[in-house]
Amino acid sequence: MSILTIVISILLPPLAVFLKHGLGSEFLISIILTLIGWLPGVIYAFYVNS
Known part of the structure; x- marks a missing residue:
């Protein structure tokens, strides 16, 4: 997962x-x-994008 994906997952899941x-559905x-x-939302975004 890139730094950009991590930042977006935190700010706008x-x-x-x-x-x-x-x-x-995701x-x-x-x-x-x-x-x-x-x-x-943040936890789910990290789970789905990992």
């Missing part, structure tokens, strides 16, 4: 997932988790 996987899950709370 759905964007990081979108850039890696495009529009799909992106929707990331949006939902980020809306619930920022930390679950």
